Amino acid sequence: MKLIGQRRPRVGPAALAALLIGALAFGTPAVSAETYAVPTAPVAVTVVQADGGLMVYWRGAQGSPPITNYVISGGPGSCPVIVGPNARRALLPALSKEAMTVTVEAVNSYGFSPSKASTGTIAANSLASSDLKNVQLLQFSDFHGALEASSTAIGAAGLAAAFEADRKLSKATLTLSSGDNIGAAPPISSQFGELPTIRALNGMRLDVSTFGNHEHDRATQHLREMIRYSDFKWIVSNYSSLKGLKASNDKRAQSYTIIDRGGVKVGVIGINTSQTVDQVFPGNLDFTYAGVSSEIVIQTGVVKAQRAVDAATAAGADLVVALIHEGWNQNLGGEALGPLIGFAEDLKGVAAVYGGHSHQQFSSVVNGVTTAMVKNSGVQYTRTQLCVDTKANKVLGSSVEFIGKSDVASLTPNAAVTTMVGGYKSRLNAKMDVQIGTVADLSPRGGRPAVERSGEAALGSYTADLVRAKYEVDLALLNGGGIRDTLPAGNYKPADATLRRPAGTQTVGPFDVTLGDAYTVFPFGNSISTAQISGAGLWAALENGVSNYPTDGRFPQVSGFKFSFDSTKAVGSRIVSVTKTDGTLIPKDTASYSIATLDFLVYGGDGYSQFNPANQQVRDLLVDVFTEGLKADLAAGKVTTLKTDGRITVIK
Template sequence: MQFLTISDWHGQLDPLNVAGVGAVGGAAVLSTYFQQERATNPNSLTMTAGDAVGASPPISSFFGDVPTIEAMRLMGFSADALGNHNFDRGIAHLQQLIDVASASSGQVGARFQYVSANLANRDANLSGVKDFEIFEVGGVKVAVIGLTNPEAPTLVAPGAFGTMSVTDPVQAANKARARARRAGAKVFVVLIHAGITGRDASGAAVGPLVDFANAVGGFDLIVGDHTDQQYAGVHNGAVVVENLSRGATYARVQLTVDPRNGRRISDSVTFVTPLASAVTPDPAVAALVDSYRAQLVPILNTQIGNATRVIPRSDVCGRADGRLCESLVGNVIADAMRVRYGTDIAITNAGGIRASLTCPTTDNASDFCPAYVPPPYPITRGQVLTVLPFGNEVVTVAISGTELLTFLENGVSAMPGANGRFPQLSGLCFTYDVAAPAGNRVVSAVRQAADGTCTGASIDFTAAAWYSLATNDFMATGGDGYPTVISRAVTRDLMDEVLADHVSASSPLSPTRQGRITCTSSGPVACPVVIEP
């Protein structure tokens, strides 16, 4: 039997431009690859482990990610788990997507099943989600069990899970396996929204995916997600795989089993890079995506400004997702919020920033950017939505110096590990000690001077001092562990609209690194190395 898996797809309906490789993936291209795989081995299931939606490009996010679900039906997906991004817009919206996925009529393509076995009080909040689904593959019953990452509620706005809570995935998986076995399943698969996070000194993979695999027993395949890592290994008797995100790779997992008892005889894992140039895109999927694109082109192709340089998502330390150091795009976004509302300070979380602000220099006919020769570097309305796809709103609030310190401490609490809570800010500059205990790392902070330099007055971190703050509603409601201040905040405008207006008013943009965030170390923990962009 054959399992085709992708990880963290995030509604990447159009191909990615991968440096040195070319156009890769996209719904129509992947669909053709999957059809070819199934033609070779019809005993196939196609699966992913959560976050197929959320943090998606405008072609999907503008329509509430319905295009992604419809594409998955046409692509022949069998099952999907629930990751944190599935809850980005709350359970009411998630229920709408589940209904689109599970509808037996009125939708294109075949239905697929959402699974999550470790959501307490799930059925009181969501319908159409199961602990597991049993598929018959080549005459053998295969149980596919889903699991949500335990930290998911802290990665979305409070209340997004309704009255559900995430329980221990190991216990939930073992219980679900026992029930599936009693129902006749002989092969057991887990879709878990967890991944590897790196390698130890010996080169062995580490992270929640490995920890989970080593803690459970009796599984044949464990499909991971969440961390954008490509990995294959065998742990505790189970084949464990994770793919690069957004369809940059998919895994072809082949298991040979004895149909009488499900005993695994052999296994193999092959990672495939789905080159767009190598196949003819599935015309049905392409037509679906193009129908949505046609509605967006008049709006999102509009150029709203430009820059004298690339404004990348990567930070000044070279981290591609901007979660270790000051970033130019983070500076521009925070400046836009602070200037719009005249606040002392603006802070936004790096995890909410999903793309470069300037249009790619490599032309992609499917994006909302023109072909061009720089400089200048154009910025379109569609590119702004690609940067900020979550639909967050800006809020303003008065906070004390003590609360401001808590904001900053939370922002660097995961360092030196990269984390979405890392702050990008405007109006102040601060220094932190990466070797100090989390919660006691901020060494000093000053206001930015009028020229943007870090030469202003010292920040007073006492309860007697008050500052006006602009931030996003996700953070204000306690997202990413930030202080909950929403009860006294004023809701302003959509964050992407604030950024778009700032681009229009301030072009050409010429942002530079200003030292807004400085790392020092009083111990053996090293600071990230700054590489000038």
């Protein structure tokens, strides 16, 4: 499978080969090297009829970092092309006689420009070669059991309806997920063993998913049961063994799959983050097969995944798509940064790369390959059009759109999925619609970068303070990634209409908090552990906590002390100062402090190796401590206020 960038493929009449990529003498205006952004939109887009489709002309955009490609598309069902940065015309192949609205977008490493459009009509004798096919990919990631629609989330029934509408636009449509479908989910999924989410994915007619780290939040046996209930295929290409993920001969994880859809054979491979071993509870990657105990080892790099790409191609795939549970982190200094970018650069022979894990929107063309990822919890999905020459086994190009809640608002949610979700909802509300507190304001979570993963978060400080006070310890340290929603939770919808809840963009309360909110914010079932830690150990723990700043879930939320850090310093020296709340220094020495943290962290989760599991004392569930604190304020007639106080300082 070979993606065509600036080469001239033979895909039909001679004029198509000659005119696919043409360069005119338009210069690109100079821009400041210190100003980085996505490109400006191309200008003066015009189209004329041509042999094989529409000839599209445009004038160049401005870009810093430099423009790497232009993407020309006719929308759903079309045959997009990708050309080089100096091109100023391209032939857009026509697959039908219908008029097309053509868009041209400039691309750099930061992303896509706004599009510039023009409309053209296809002549009866101007169709492209019949070997050219459209493939449409509908992709999402990090769904995390967000079954219910909210002010931002589309919801399972809405996604099912949207996908069904999109499938009518192209016969060769596949629906894909880059992992974390389950785990870290609101109670409507987690309280029923995640089965509601699997049933919802079946209702969405998902075709293929890879695994994310949260698929392993429970034991391998549980994941095997989820595979048993799945009507879609699970694939992962970088696991040492797939034996533990075999529910039956028909329901099992595979290293790749090929789906023949609309006359096109689409191969799919998957990569899960190697950080999974640090991000799940110890033992969750263990399995027993044929009486032999073993462990899933998740390979770094692309060696095993590349073998899967090559195997799918050898088995007859017309193109191969990569689902990667790794993310883009940030754009900095003219470069797009994050593991997803590295994988997209290293994989060979793939037509599109889809990421996940870091819960942020990103799209660009990396080494000629469209690379994209979406926000989490069903807020959006990508709709990608690819143009594949099935005879030559080549892809001419692809274009990607982000589809959000407003884009599908006119669709009627899928009735069957609505009924299924409603059944679980009615069972859940009887237990979870119990008021446990009142908060003065909506406590935020997420953002770009996520507040709880990049600095002090009000919800993190409040919870850490509760934990430290309950167990009367010197210090408390929690992981920001354990916070999974705002408070009140956007992904929990009480049935009790008398409860005061945020509406629209409202952030000022008071708002009522329910037990369902607590379980949505803290869904993991982690327990509090108390232990001892030295000053040197605390410095090392904090160093680990900021090591993947600004997007990783290991970022610390703390109580009983303050710290400052500089992310630009060398590894091992990023923590600049650590003091008690009163300003007393906590030196990097052997002095011992009592600390409350999570059992997950004590056992090495999120890379924390500074605790001794043998010396911990396991206490209560974190969610119970959180609930108890809110209930105490409610009983006292107090509205709980969550705020930051400067206990974490980000220098750079």
